[in-house]
Every structure is written in C-alpha cells, then in structure tokens.
Amino acid sequence: MGVRESLPRISATLLALLAVAAPLPFILPEYMITTLIMFFIWAVVAQSWNLVWGIAGVWTLGQMAIFAMAGYVTGWLILHLGLSPYLAAVLGIVGAVAASVVMALPSIRLRGVYVILMTISFHEIFRILLTTDTSGFTGGIFGLPPFEGFVSGDLGFGERTLIQYYIALAMLLVTAPIVWCILHSRLGLAFKAMGQNPLYAAARGISIFRTQVLAFIISGVLAGAAGAYWAQYFGTMQPAVLSYDTMVMVFAMMVVGGWASFSGPILGAFIMVWLSELLHATHELRELLLGLVIFVVSVTLPDGFAPKCARLLRLIREKAAPPRDAAARLPVRDR
C-alpha cells in the first residue's frame, strides 16, 4: 500500500486517536496523566530506536545518549545563554542529530555486535564526561539546576500538567504518522532491505552509506524531540537518563512491543510504562517481577506483542466482514 492511497486512513486514525486522547486529562486522575506523558515520550524514543535497530538492522545502543544530548543542549542553552525555550529545543534537536551522525559514520563498516560495542563506547564516554565534570557546566552527577521550560512556573501544577500533556500528545501524533509514511516509502524499503540483507541491498544499488546516515538522522530528530521535551517537562536534566536501568527499560519497550514493526515500539512503551507504574505497589518485588516479565516475553514471543495483536485484529475484522476473494479467506498464517 502506497503512502498516498492510505492518507485518508491515516487521517481518520489520527482524528479518532485525538478524539480519545484529548478529553482524557479531564476524566482521569492526575497521576495517570503524568504516566501518559511518560508513555508519549518513551513511545517516541522507542520508535526512533526501532527505526535504526529494528528496521535498518544497525544495532545501536547509543539512542539514550542522543536523547540525553538533546536534553542537555536544551538545558545548557536556557541556563548559560538564556535562550527562549523554543529556540533551545530546536537547537537541542540539532545537537541530537549531530550526535547521531557522529555515531553513524564510524559504524557504517561494522555489523551486529560490533555496532553495539561502538555505540556503547560513545554512550559511556558521554556519560562519564558528564558525571565527572566538576566545572559546573554539566552539573555532574546532580544534573543541571532547575530552569523554566515551555510552560511558565507561575501557573499551578494542574494547569502546567494539562499543557504539558497536550504538547507531548502532539509530539507523538506528529512523529508517528511521519515514521509510518517513511516506512511505506522508497526510503523505508531501502531501510528494510539494508536491515534484512545489506550485501544484497548494496548489490541492488542501495547506497549503504546514504541509507544508514539517513536512518540515524531521522532517528536522531525523533529522539532529540523527545529529549528536548523531557528537559522542558522536568525543568532539569539528570544523568540518570544515561543509566543502565533506563537503557534497559527503553530497549525492553522496543523488544516487548515488537521490534521491526511500526506499532511495536508504541505498544511496548504503553505496556512497559503502565507495568512499571503498577508494579510500584509491589515494593521490593518490583524488580523481580519486571525481570520475569521481560524474560518470559522475550523467550515466548521473540517477535514481541505487535504481530500477535495485528493477527488478532485481522481475524476480528474478517469475522465482521468476510473478504470476497478466495485467497483472502485462507487462514492468516498461510498467506
């Protein structure tokens, strides 16, 4: 299905989602709204990670460094230069893309686990330089001092959360269709070809260099937007976003939801954010249960939840309206 033919469907889906999500802050309790904001942020990050790892097949672990770079650049510009939050956010995204390209270039000749090593090296250098800095520029292990983001601090907490909710929602609802269109364009096809068989893709005239750098740039813009938003939302930036636990959490979103699919990372972010919220009630058993879920899901569903959900949806749709032609009546797995 081409991008142009499916535009009506995309707009319809978007409007439906907007209609569901827009009144939520007036219905749900406040803690659920903040949880939803976290879901919007992580869905964008997981999506950006999946674009490079799942679709284009470049095993990067540098995504959290890109995310943090955007947040820190935003924070530095607001704190040290006094720029407006909007300009700072845009420049934060530029910083993230720069970091992304720096990681993309040396990993072009590498495959598989060597990319993991290369990107984790960048991540670790960034993390260590940030946390060991004592000049006060990065704030060291305590993070940046508080600053004012998009939303003025004069407003009450409830009002601020409301505005933040809509900005985060807009971020997800703008980036997701863009990613969908990229995935269904020629460029998306090149990403998939490179992910599945780079040698064959190169033989058929796809420039690995161009495709890989483009994948990193697009992914950097997405992760950068989420990172810049994160800094504005919390009004600070902490090195905790670069910790191993955070990286595992976001990586788990991509894998549990289903890597290499469009809806997987969003689904995974939804599952993991609510799961970790629900597990707070179990106190000291939280980590154990979280580990068990990750373990069981990745062993039993190596492709994640998304393909299962897609199949279920298709079965329901066919029950409701049986397709005309004979081929479509075959069981889903035989097609």
Added chain:
Amino acid sequence: MNTAVSIVYTGFVLGSIFATSAVGLALMYGTLRFLNLAHGGFLIVGGYVAWLVADRLGVPFYLAMVIATVAGAGLGLLTYFSMLRPLLGVGSPRWDIATIMASVGLAIIIEAVILLVFGPRLKSLPPAIDGKIIVGTIVVQYNALFIGVLAVLILVVTHWFLKSSRSGIALRAVAENVQAAYLMGIPSGRVFASTVAIAGALATAAGVLLGSFYLLRPSGGLDPMMTAIVVVVFGGLGSIPGTIVAAYIIGMLQAAVSVFLGVKWASPVLFAFMILVLIVRPYGLYGRPEDVRV
C-alpha cells in the same frame, strides 16, 4: 623506572581481572553467538555463594570455590533449558535480539533475588592467597598474581578444549551449522547444554576470584561485565587468544592512563581507544574479516 614498573604491575593486575571477567562470556559468545548480558549476574552469584559457604558456614576457600562452580553449572543449565532451548532455531537477528533481551531479564531477576536474600549491605570475601612482597616502592599481592595466572590458565585450557578435543570440535561444528552437525550424528542439544553449563561454571568461578578483590554488592556484576564485553568483542568474536591479549592490552592502557592523565580519564580513554580500534580493525584483534564485513 619506578613508574614503568608500577604501570606494568597495575596493568597486569587489571588485565588479569579483565581476563577473569571475560571467562565464560567468551565461551558462550564464541560458541552459541549468545551475548550473555546476565554474565554480571553469574559473576555475582559466584561471589555470594562463596561468601555464604565460606563466611557463614566456615568452609575453606577452595571448597567454597568448588561449590560456587557447581552452583554456576546449575545456573547455566537452568538458563539453557528455560531460555536458550526454546529459542534455538529462530534465525539470526531474532536469536540475537531475543537472547540479549531475555538475558537482560535474567540479570534483573538474579540481582533482585540476591537483594531479597542477602540484603543491600556490602560483603567481603577473604583473598584466595594471603601475603605480599614489596618490590621497590610497589606492593605485589600474591592474590593478584594468583588470579592472573589462574585466569590465563582457564582461558588456555578452554582454547585447547575448543580447538583440539573431540567435544570441542563437536561444539564448534554445532555452533557453525546445527543441521549439518545433526546429520553428522552430533547430539547438538547435549553439546549446547554442556557448553552453557561449563560457561556458567567458569563465570561463577571467576566471580569468586573477583569477589576476593572487590566488595560484593547485588549490582556489582555490571562493571566487570561491561569490561568483559569490551574485552571479548575487542579480542575478536569470541576468539580465546584474542580475549587474553585484549584483556592485557586494555589493562596496560588503563594503568598508563591512570598514571599519566588521572583515574578520571581511564574509562573515557579506553572507550575512545575502542572506537579507534573498531574504525581501523572492524572485526576485532583476532576476528575473521568475512564474519562482519558488509
């Protein structure tokens, strides 16, 4: 002169610790293409089991090490049957991603269980060998030398086992092509199970050695695991001689950087060095180029 000697000695000690951390990880990665991110958990289980029997029950250190090794083999078998066997044969990118993620889950489980059972307080193991001699201005601990020798010994024996022994050849055949090995009459399931058990045993044994250097804490496996991954991949796709050489190069480098630039720069310079090496030699020190080239 003194500086040089102290760099060489510190580098040797660090290199030995890195080589020790990499034992087990190299074997699992070299044979099953399984990047075990629960390796840190394996290390720390070894330390805690040894602490339990040595400190609580008063068992001598060597016996404690044997018990920890047996526990590691058990943990390895558990990992194999619960996690690797259901995933065998799912194909290349899926296998890697699913095993990496599942082992992350396993690592979280191990850490949580240790925290629940032993609590967050630091524990310390007695050194494997007591005593030290003083050479010039540096203090040489026998424990450090012992660990270095033992780690290299374990790696050399593993290398010999993989290259020359009948079971080692069977193991590499299975790792290369499961179906072809099966047609040649190699019981691939049993070979995999025993590999994971041996690798688990080596990892916990290494954990006991590390535990006699550092204090034990539930999340203490993470840092040695990170360096172990760097060492194993830098050495070249689970090549055992590569792992040994890489461990000592990295150890010497860290020692030199700590002396000349300060401890703060040891890790950043190490990772910058890694990036440089990967740009120049994308397949590690001893890896085969055809494995990774696009």
